[in-house]
Amino acid sequence: MGKESDHSFSSAFDCVEYKTVFDTLYEPLCRFCYRYVLSNEIAEDIVQDTFAYLWESWQRLSEMESLKAYLYTAVKNRSLKYLKKNFAKSPALTIEGYTDDIIDLDQPTAQELLEYRDLQAIVEQALKQLPERCRIIFVLKRFDGKTNKEIAQLLNISVKTVETQMTIAIKRLTSIVSKKWESGAVILLNVWISAQGQVIE
């Protein structure tokens, strides 16, 4: 391999090691990223960008002990950066105050019911219905395991706001999901019952 990556290969994917990393990690990284950004396009965009960067620094990075850990960290950092930017951009008008009026009260169609067969799909839909700022806070907490203080620092808001938004997020998720739930998916009922057992102990 030459000193500069573009001298040795006409395409990055001609490099076997690079191609292997891409083949094994592209999709998992996209899924990982999707949890943060909840959008196929943005997730792919972030991961592709990371892979492009990886090739530019291939010489340096390919010698790293754990390329996989590096890639996950890189994608995570980019996702957080994206959320932070998006948080600042999304209107503050929508965070407080509207707690109930955006909830989707429509009965799902038969088609939707099929799609909602699995609980995750329902929760995903519900997550997408949260106001942007509320969702970002929830995602950071749930998927990143950040403490309220860390979230507050990252997004430049008060811990109190984080707490309030988390309460709203859970309240609204619960409300949206149970509406879909009650519309008939039997599988979900089972999940619910087993969870009840788990809680009461």
Added chain:
Amino acid sequence: MSRKLIEKILSDSASPEERQQFEEWLNASSKNRNYFNKARVIWDSLEGAFQTKKFEKQTAQTKIELRISATNAKVTRLKRYRQLAYAASVLILLGLSFLIWNKVNQGNRFDKVYSANNSVLEVELEDGSHVWLNKNSTLELTENFSQKDRTVNLKGEAYFEVKSDETKPFKVLAGKTVTKVLGTSFNLETDSITGNVNLNVNSGKVAFLRKNRKKNEYYLTNGAYARYIESENRIQVGRNENLNYLAWKTGRLRFYDTPIDQVCKELSKYYGARIETELGDGAILTGTFDNEELENVLAIIEISLGLEIHQDNGVYTISR
């Protein structure tokens, strides 16, 4: 209270005391248990979230190659102009430090002030919004108004017709309140004595809140009013029943089955005079006055309602 705790329980960050507090809440009713169970299922369902989602590798490969060649091109160009870039960055740094120095030395945040003393003043702001300032009112614009956001400071009363711009919310600071809008029209009045702030929305949607209180924003649409009551530090909202909140701007006073004591209040405010009555709702007025002199208005009331009006030391008294 305990709803806040749910999140701590779910994320395993509750202290033993909080956990106990939560248990009490949980056992208090089956409704609480039900709610928590749902929340728990949702939380847990996200454990391995989106593991079945599919992403297309083939197109991704092409896109990544494109990105790589784009950055390569950029790198070559940059190398060529590196020296030039150094020179430029020194210049930019110099410029920036001058700007910062300038900003630090400026001190006040508001740089443009409009004031209306004896007559109503109409102002067109840079962003295309129109503001009518009532007598004895001032409007201050933040420096860089309409570049980043649109913030103004109001003392007194003004009617706003805000030009729609979703990227730059329009904010009015008045007394201890903030009114946030995207594009709409509304009237805002501050009372320098009581500190109360009255908001009447004419069209569109407005958010009204107390300064430093991000919580408890009120969203008002046309026909709604909000009043901030300083002595109680609270906001009261309702439908706007006052026909005359824009009288100061339009010159038109309207009354529709209005009790005479209310008429007196509105006339006093509009004409800046003292007009009093002890009749309460013992007389009721319906009628419209268009840019009428006070003397004429009082004469019309006197005749049409069969009342007597006396003037003593500049105070008008309406009686039977």
